[in-house]
Amino acid sequence: MSEHHQQSHTSDSRHHLAIWCRAEVFTFGALTTPPPPDITPASLKALVKYMKKSGTAGYPKMNYMLWRHIACSKLHMSEELAWMYFETYSMLTNVSSQRRIQTDIQTSKAHTPTEIERLKDSRKVDSLAFILLLFLQSFHQIDLKSTLSRDEWPNRKRNSDLDARKNRIYDEQSHQLFIQTHLDDLLNIVAETPGMSTLENKTALVLFWFYYFQESNASESVQSATLNMDAITALSYIFEGTLHDNLRKIITFHEILQNPSIQHEIGVNKSIVPFKNLSNLIRRSLIANPFQVGQTMKRGTLLPLPFNNPTHEQRSGRVLCNSNFADERHRFVLMTMINRSLSDQQSSDITNAEFRIHRCSYSYIYILAPLRCVEVRKCHNVTIVLGAVETTLKVTDCENVSISAVCRRLLISQCRSSSFYIHTPSRPLIQLNCAGLLFAPYNSSHVELLEQMERSGLCKELNLWNKPLVTHPAGYVDEQPWSLLPPDDFYPISSIRLEDQQADGLLPLPVEYQSAMDKRQKSISTLANEITAAQLNSEQRQRFQRFVVSNFEAWLDATGNAKILNHLSSLQQQ
Numbered sequence: 001m002s003e004h005h006q007q008s009h010t011s012d013s014r015h016h017l018a019i020w021c022r023a024e025v026f027t028f029g030a031l032t033t034p035p036p037p038d039i040t041p042a043s044l045k046a047l048v049k050y051m052k053k054s055g056t057a058g059y060p061k062m063n064y065m066l067w068r069h070i071a072c073s074k075l076h077m078s079e080e081l082a083w084m085y086f087e088t089y090s091m092l093t094n095v096s097s098q099r100r101i102q103t104d105i106q107t108s109k110a111h112t113p114t115e116i117e118r119l120k121d122s123r124k125v126d127s128l129a130f131i132l133l134l135f136l137q138s139f140h141q142i143d144l145k146s147t148l149s150r151d152e153w154p155n156r157k158r159n160s161d162l163d164a165r166k167n168r169i170y171d172e173q174s175h176q177l178f179i180q181t182h183l184d185d186l187l188n189i190v191a192e193t194p195g196m197s198t199l200e201n202k203t204a205l206v207l208f209w210f211y212y213f214q215e216s217n218a219s220e221s222v223q224s225a226t227l228n229m230d231a232i233t234a235l236s237y238i239f240e241g242t243l244h245d246n247l248r249k250i251i252t253f254h255e256i257l258q259n260p261s262i263q264h265e266i267g268v269n270k271s272i273v274p275f276k277n278l279s280n281l282i283r284r285s286l287i288a289n290p291f292q293v294g295q296t297m298k299r300g301t302l303l304p305l306p307f308n309n310p311t312h313e314q315r316s317g318r319v320l321c322n323s324n325f326a327d328e329r330h331r332f333v334l335m336t337m338i339n340r341s342l343s344d345q346q347s348s349d350i351t352n353a354e355f356r357i358h359r360c361s362y363s364y365i366y367i368l369a370p371l372r373c374v375e376v377r378k379c380h381n382v383t384i385v386l387g388a389v390e391t392t393l394k395v396t397d398c399e400n401v402s403i404s405a406v407c408r409r410l411l412i413s414q415c416r417s418s419s420f421y422i423h424t425p426s427r428p429l430i431q432l433n434c435a436g437l438l439f440a441p442y443n444s445s446h447v448e449l450l451e452q453m454e455r456s457g458l459c460k461e462l463n464l465w466n467k468p469l470v471t472h473p474a475g476y477v478d479e480q481p482w483s484l485l486p487p488d489d490f491y492p493i494s495s496i497r498l499e500d501q502q503a504d505g506l507l508p509l510p511v512e513y514q515s516a517m518d519k520r521q522k523s524i525s526t527l528a529n530e531i532t533a534a535q536l537n538s539e540q541r542q543r544f545q546r547f548v549v550s551n552f553e554a555w556l557d558a559t560g561n562a563k564i565l566n567h568l569s570s571l572q573q574q
Contacts (some may be wrong), residue, residue: 019241019256019285021175023292024354026139028373028392029092031084032413033431034470035137038075041185043129047074051127060230061124068121080469083120083138087426088121088128090409091391093237100408100457104425108462128234135186136238139178172289179238180286183279186238190231191275194224197452223265225275232257232273239282245292248327251556262348291330293356296322303333303347317341317360331372332356339365345369357384370452376403385444388452395420404444404493406458406507412437416468419485422508425462428467441465441486441513443492446507460507487516 047070051058064086068157071082103119110116134401153432179186232254238254243262256262257273266277288294303319317338323331332351335343345367357365357376367374370386373394380399389407393448404421412420413431422428423442430437441463455458467528468482490513492506509517556562 012189016244017241017256017262017281017285018287018290019239019253019282020287020289021172021179021238022240023175023289024391025092025133025180026175026236027137027171027354027375028234028394028411029088029133029432030136030139031411031429031471032140032396036075036077036081037132039134041135041189044135045073045189047245048128051131059127062127062130063121064123065121067125067130081471084427084429084469084471085134086125087409088143089125089133091426092133095457098458099457101454104459104462108459125238126234128231129237131189132186132234133447134238135189136411137184138182139175164185168217169426170288170292170294171497172294173306173548176288180283183282187235188225189224190234191227192231206571213395227273227275227278229254229257229271229273238437243284247325247330250327250330268345285516289331291322291326293334295325296332296334298319298323300334301349303339303345303349305341305343307521319343319345321347321349321353323353328352330454334358335360335365338365342366357382368446370456373407376401376408387449388458389444390454390456390458394490396563399429404442405450406442406449406453408456408458420465422465423460423463425458427464427467430468430470432472434481435479437468437482438485439465439468439482440490441509442507443490444494446493449507466510482486487512490516492517 040340051062051066055061063265064083067086068079068082071077072079077085087418091186098439105125107116107119110119129566135443154184165458194278212482236252240250241256242250242254243256243259247510257268262268262281271445275286297320300320300322301324303321305317305319318334318336319338320334320336321331322333326332331351331357333345333350333353335345335356338357340362341364343363343365344364346369348369350367350371351369352372355367355371355374357374357379359377360379360382363383365382365384367385370388371386371390373391374386374389375394375396376398377396378398379401381401383402383406386393386403386405386407389405391407392409393403393405393407394411395401395403395413395415395418397413398418399416400418401415402419402421406423408424409426410422410424411431412418412428412434414433415437416434417436418481419438419440420428421440428439430493450460466484470481
């Protein structure tokens with residue numbers, strides 16, 4: 001009876017188990033720049049064994065000093081690229097905001113290369129999870145759409161919008177396909193394989209190259225391979241899921257493997273997990289992430305667009321949120337197809353969410369709520385003003401956009417003729433096919449900004465907005481894609497709502513930008529004094545007023561700012 005009950009319970013758990021990929025490690029952790037050619041499954045497996053033989057410097061946590069040595073000496077990376085990967089992992093882990101602020105303040109006080117390197121060398125990451133993130137760097141090298149299209153009729157026509165929608169592949173489906181295709185390689189990197197102890201007395205350096213060539217020349221049998229609980233915990237960096245179809249109760253991959261019925265199903269013995277059984281479990285339970293674009297468009301709720309559009313030029317843009325079925329950790333907002341409009345999003349539904357701005361054009365978008373991460377994709381001719389972004393702001397395939405944001409990292413790929421007003425403690429990353437990028441310090445403010453920054457682990461003291469890093473692949477030659485905005489062209493912008501405007505001004509500006517603003521303000525004051533001293537009569541004042549107004553209106557029309565004033569006027573009517 002008990003055996004029958006146990007089998008029934010196992011079957012029931014199997015039916016309810018769902019596993020998916022954490023979207024953030026793919027969207028913001030897998031960089032579009034191709035990884036160095038020496039990062040392969042074989043070299044990463046060899047690297048795991050090398051770290052385990054390197055003592056406390058390499059396992060279970062690896063310090064940056066060891067990683068820098070491995071990356072530069074064995075994987076032939078530049079030191080800048082090595083730090084970029086190391087920093088990427090840290091950004092996508094749950095670290096307290098106070099600890100992040102403390103680290104940034106320490107970095108801001110380091111003035112010499114030696115001091116900076118000393119701080120970097122003291123940083124550590126979880127060894128196995130970090131190696132898995134390196135494995136994911138190959139994600140953008142796979143043509144997922146062409147892979148899926150092989151099963152379609154070869155002569156199928158796609159002339160209608162309906163066909164295009166039916167064949168759309170969402171990001172979460174691409175992540176799922178990548179894992180299905182490369183799952184065994186992923187698991188094998190962190191698995192324990194037979195014969196690992198045969199060279200216990202060799203040095204770590206010899207071990208690295210021995211295993212590298214061994215893995216490169218012969219595929220290791222996985223029939224008897226196993227994974228320990230350290231490896232299972234590392235896999236929680238990529239996977240999560242639910243046991244009972246309850247999307248309000250999400251558990252880590254490690255917690256899934258702690259479930260007695262799951263352990264019985266795959267034959268876990270003394271915390272040792274059989275490779276083959278684990279691979280089969282993941283394959284039959286793997287689904288597309290249920291909190292991303294596909295399900296948000298299908299099941300999410302519409303958020304209101306707060307401003308009327310008197311020009312009637314707006315297309316059917318939408319803002320969708322999954323807060324009606326997702327918990328706070330998996331909140332996702334999609335803003336899509338906003339055109340010739342003004343959008344101000346401050347709903348509590350978007351707080352600390354992953355926010356995607358997609359295919360918007362000729363619009364002004366203000367999002368002053370604190371956000372977890374933001375992706376701006378396929379937009380053109382838009383101005384976007386953000387508050388504090390806890391982790392990453394990613395801008396892809398955009399043209400003629402202006403973005404103001406406080407964020408931990410800025411990623412830019414395939415963008416042209418765009419301006420970035422940024423406050424960030426890490427170097428902005430410029431990836432493939434960019435040109436005409438302008439960088440300037442953050443130019444906006446609102447009353448809750450400093451409080452949001454503190455909650456998000458961002459401080460005023462460290463701002464590397466003016467030190468972009470271009471991450472071209474080896475052998476790629478391109479013209480300098482970026483420059484700094486001249487101080488005389490720097491202008492602050494205000495929030496839409498009066499109650500959001502910050503009387504204390506902007507975040508601290510570099511000296512040259514503050515001097516330019518002071519000079520401009522002084523010129524305005526001087527002109528005002530001259531007008532007052534001129535003692536114009538009534539007719540002269542009217543003529544002067546008409547002259548100023550006509551020139552101002554001409555400037556509004558020439559710059560396209562007249563339409564935004566029309567949108568703002570609708571605010572007073574609500």
